[in-house]
Amino acid sequence: MISFVLQRVAQSALVLLVVGLVAFSMFRFVGDPIDNMLGQERTIEDVERLRAQLGLDQPFAVQYYRFLEEAVQGNFGVSYRQGRPVSDILLERAPATLELAAVSGFLAIALGIGLGVFTAIRRNGLWANVIMSASLIGVSLPTFLIGILLIYLFSVELGWLPSFGRGETVRIGNWTTGFLTESGLKALILPAITLGLYQMTLIMRLVRSEMLEVLRQDYIRFARARGLKERAINFRHALKNTLVPVITVTGLQLGSIIAFAIITETVFQWPGVGLLFINAIQFVDIPVMAAYLMLISVMFVGINLIVDLLYFAIDPRLRVDRAGGH
Amino acid sequence: MRVTSFLSAALLLSSTALVSAETLKWARAGDALTLDPHSQNEGPSHTIRHQMYEPLIIRDTTGAFEPALATEWAPKADDPNVWVFKLREGVTFHDGAAFTAEDVVFSFTRAQSTNSDMKELIGSITEVRAVDDYTIEMVTDGPNPILPSNLTNLFIMDKDWTEANNTVNVQDFEGGEITYATTNANGTGPYILQSREPDVKTVMTRNDNYWGIDQFPMEVTEIVYTPIQNAATRVAAMLSGEINFLQDMPVQDLERVNAADGLVVKQAPQNRVIFFGMNQGADDIEADNVDGANPLADVRVRKAMSMAMNRDAIRQVVMRGQSQPAGMIAPPFVNGWTEAMDGESSTDIDGAKALLAEAGYDSGFSIRLDCPNDRYINDEAICQAAVGMLGQIGITVNLDAKPKAQHFPLITDGQTDFYMLGWGVPTYDSEYIFNFLVHGRESDIGTWNGTGFDNDDLDAKIKSLASNTDLEARNADIAAIWRVVQDEQLYIPLHHQVLNWGMGEGVGIEVDPEDQPKVKYITMN
Numbered sequence: 001m002i003s004f005v006l007q008r009v010a011q012s013a014l015v016l017l018v019v020g021l022v023a024f025s026m027f028r029f030v031g032d033p034i035d036n037m038l039g040q041e042r043t044i045e046d047v048e049r050l051r052a053q054l055g056l057d058q059p060f061a062v063q064y065y066r067f068l069e070e071a072v073q074g075n076f077g078v079s080y081r082q083g084r085p086v087s088d089i090l091l092e093r094a095p096a097t098l099e100l101a102a103v104s105g106f107l108a109i110a111l112g113i114g115l116g117v118f119t120a121i122r123r124n125g126l127w128a129n130v131i132m133s134a135s136l137i138g139v140s141l142p143t144f145l146i147g148i149l150l151i152y153l154f155s156v157e158l159g160w161l162p163s164f165g166r167g168e169t170v171r172i173g174n175w176t177t178g179f180l181t182e183s184g185l186k187a188l189i190l191p192a193i194t195l196g197l198y199q200m201t202l203i204m205r206l207v208r209s210e211m212l213e214v215l216r217q218d219y220i221r222f223a224r225a226r227g228l229k230e231r232a233i234n235f236r237h238a239l240k241n242t243l244v245p246v247i248t249v250t251g252l253q254l255g256s257i258i259a260f261a262i263i264t265e266t267v268f269q270w271p272g273v274g275l276l277f278i279n280a281i282q283f284v285d286i287p288v289m290a291a292y293l294m295l296i297s298v299m300f301v302g303i304n305l306i307v308d309l310l311y312f313a314i315d316p317r318l319r320v321d322r323a324g325g326h
Numbered sequence: 327m328r329v330t331s332f333l334s335a336a337l338l339l340s341s342t343a344l345v346s347a348e349t350l351k352w353a354r355a356g357d358a359l360t361l362d363p364h365s366q367n368e369g370p371s372h373t374i375r376h377q378m379y380e381p382l383i384i385r386d387t388t389g390a391f392e393p394a395l396a397t398e399w400a401p402k403a404d405d406p407n408v409w410v411f412k413l414r415e416g417v418t419f420h421d422g423a424a425f426t427a428e429d430v431v432f433s434f435t436r437a438q439s440t441n442s443d444m445k446e447l448i449g450s451i452t453e454v455r456a457v458d459d460y461t462i463e464m465v466t467d468g469p470n471p472i473l474p475s476n477l478t479n480l481f482i483m484d485k486d487w488t489e490a491n492n493t494v495n496v497q498d499f500e501g502g503e504i505t506y507a508t509t510n511a512n513g514t515g516p517y518i519l520q521s522r523e524p525d526v527k528t529v530m531t532r533n534d535n536y537w538g539i540d541q542f543p544m545e546v547t548e549i550v551y552t553p554i555q556n557a558a559t560r561v562a563a564m565l566s567g568e569i570n571f572l573q574d575m576p577v578q579d580l581e582r583v584n585a586a587d588g589l590v591v592k593q594a595p596q597n598r599v600i601f602f603g604m605n606q607g608a609d610d611i612e613a614d615n616v617d618g619a620n621p622l623a624d625v626r627v628r629k630a631m632s633m634a635m636n637r638d639a640i641r642q643v644v645m646r647g648q649s650q651p652a653g654m655i656a657p658p659f660v661n662g663w664t665e666a667m668d669g670e671s672s673t674d675i676d677g678a679k680a681l682l683a684e685a686g687y688d689s690g691f692s693i694r695l696d697c698p699n700d701r702y703i704n705d706e707a708i709c710q711a712a713v714g715m716l717g718q719i720g721i722t723v724n725l726d727a728k729p730k731a732q733h734f735p736l737i738t739d740g741q742t743d744f745y746m747l748g749w750g751v752p753t754y755d756s757e758y759i760f761n762f763l764v765h766g767r768e769s770d771i772g773t774w775n776g777t778g779f780d781n782d783d784l785d786a787k788i789k790s791l792a793s794n795t796d797l798e799a800r801n802a803d804i805a806a807i808w809r810v811v812q813d814e815q816l817y818i819p820l821h822h823q824v825l826n827w828g829m830g831e832g833v834g835i836e837v838d839p840e841d842q843p844k845v846k847y848i849t850m851n
Binding site (some may be wrong): 031085 | 359360365367368443446447497499500501502503504508523524525526527552553554555556558559560562563565566567568700728729730731732734735738762769770773774
């Protein structure tokens with residue numbers, strides 16, 4: 001058991017190191033940050049001085065090593081663009097992204113499961129078919145297009161909802177929240193739909209197909225034969241059994257909601273970490289890019305590690321296999 | 327009687343305009359990088375500072391000088407190395423402290439310190455001294471006839487405030503230092519900072535104690551500034567009325583905004599000219615298919631390439647009318663610009679072909695064009711159009727378009743032979759263009775001259791401009807230098823960019839060629 005866990009943790013650490021190495025080897029191709037940092041009046045001496053000061057004259061392996069050295073002490077360096085410590089900026093931006101991800105994740109799960117069950121039960125009904133066809137839009141349209149369409153409809157044409165920003169926020173300690181003001185809640189609606197739509201349709205289609213599978217099972221038939229109420233059959237017996245794969249997929253999708261908030265945040269000028277990352281790429285803000293990529297990979301590796309360990313806990317066969325090997 | 331009633335009505339109107347809250351909801355693509363006035367010499371940062379801080383002199387919307395904290399300035403009668411500035415009396419900073427000569431001396435010292443990003447602009451100043459509370463003398467290391475041009479973004483801070491808040495030194499931006507002045511401001515300007523979240527929102531309110539409150543409209547009582555990066559979102563926010571003042575308007579949406587109820591787009595030529603540079607200095611260049619020779623070294627080839635450009639077609643098709651064809655690489659407000667020289671470019675395909683044949687390239691050649699794709703308005707599309715136009719005279723162009731962070735190092739490191747560049751002239755004087763684009767490349771001059779052009783006589787002439795106090799002789803030199811640049815076809819001028827500002831109902835301001843709106847000029851009705 002312990003050796004399995006240790007092995008998994010070691011693998012995860014290795015994956016992180018490789019991600020960092022690949023990231024650092026790519027940064028040179030993004031461009032030269034010096035050019036953005038100094039104005040057009042700079043002299044060649046200024047450029048060389050700054051390059052040496054930032055350590056950009058070193059090979060990327062050395063730069064990477066320095067980054068790691070600092071990062072393990074919790075220091076991600078200073079943003080080239082904003083001139084502030086990266087960890088401060090990330091902490092400041094995290095609440096916006098996490099709140100957006102939480103709301104769209106909630107929307108995706110609640111609506112996804114609800115509509116999934118509905119379309120499975122009424123599989124031949126008119127509404128179920130309408131919903132199924134409409135869900136194709138969610139799966140196939142790119143996020144930025146959905147965002148722009150929503151802005152066009154609800155902000156420009158109808159004027160109901162704001163087209164950009166987070167509205168008024170309330171500060172609670174280090175956390176800024178948009179949940180407590182009217183404008184903050186209004187500002188959440190469009191980005192949350194845009195970000196959650198794909199996951200919602202995914203969950204809905206998954207629930208529907210699992211549900212259809214389960215509804216064909218013998219125990220459902222027996223339940224019917226026993227004269228149980230339809231509602232009890234559908235929700236207590238059938239839905240419960242469809243949820244295992246749904247939970248697995250949802251867990252992994254939550255990670256990608258945070259990671260792929262980049263596009264939604266750009267379209268809606270949502271002041272979260274995704275927008276920060278886009279800015280960083282345009283400016284070649286290496287410390288911010290490095291910290292963001294590491295953070296996202298830590299998150300994904302972490303989720304996968306937990307899933308692996310959960311499988312180990314749930315599935316006895318894994319344990320038997322390992323024991324048999326010795 | 328009628329006059330008095332008219333007057334009182336006018337007074338009533340103006341007083342109601344002052345009483346009612348008028349919010350300027352302002353958006354553009356980027357935010358100020360820091361509020362520290364002497365850190366980061368960069369457009370959007372200066373724009374925000376201009377609302378809260380003031381320099382000695384500002385430029386009005388035509389580019390002419392206008393007194394700000396200085397009321398008069400002139401070279402000292404008996405010493406050409408000294409400029410004398412009379413300061414405005416009765417001005418206070420936002421915290422109530424009085425503005426005096428001491429603050430000017432302090433601010434210049436601060437702007438010349440190591441961490442300052444403004445020090446190159448005032449590098450010629452050796453001493454700033456206070457003669458009395460409202461007179462300043464600036465000593466330069468030689469006569470400097472255009473010193474005032476370099477002062478229009480040099481903001482004045484309160485000495486006591488910086489001392490009290492521990493921000494005497496300019497923040498060490500690259501080192502990640504944050505000082506009180508990074509996020510707070512105490513200037514003499516027309517607007518007072520209320521709150522600021524970098525990249526999210528900056529709020530300012532009107533300074534009712536501003537010295538010029540009766541001279542300028544000052545009708546905006548509150549400014550809410552929000553950067554919006556995505557162009558489509560920016561326009562949507564304007565159309566939905568969430569913002570009423572927009573910079574960085576995408577050209578494809580001009581019609582749309584103009585057609586919308588109550589919205590107007592105003593335009594003016596921008597202080598930025600777009601052109602191609604060609605490496606004429608190398609014996610052989612890598613980006614072409616000609617072995618052992620450099621076609622660009624032949625002035626006939628360069629002329630032919632310029633003649634192949636159909637600037638009107640670029641204006642109509644690529645720029646949707648939003649450009650002004652150029653014949654020289656100086657924007658129209660700059661000292662040294664002439665209408666005649668700006669009209670020297672013409673399209674003549676047959677003439678271009680004849681010139682190419684004369685130069686021995688009648689079957690053409692191929693070359694790579696390096697182009698940015700996120701810096702200038704429609705930059706990549708302009709380059710695509712140029713590829714087709716050069717194709718008409720037999721020059722096959724391979725276009726390599728990249729983000730600006732990758733494109734500009736090619737020019738400064740000399741790795742491109744044919745490239746696009748745009749240039750703005752903050753000093754409004756040709757010397758600035760010559761220093762960076764015409765003078766042979768050295769470590770601190772000619773840094774953006776990627777053409778390999780290096781003419782010692784011309785270089786000497788350019789250097790002498792800095793200390794020539796005889797303005798007439800100086801202008802004659804400028805004209806002579808331009809003649810060489812034109813005859814050599816050092817660059818292929820394309821066009822002057824046109825600035826577009828979107829304005830919501832009632833918002834009125836003239837477009838500033840430097841893209842630096844000063845909110846005190848805005849009227850709201």
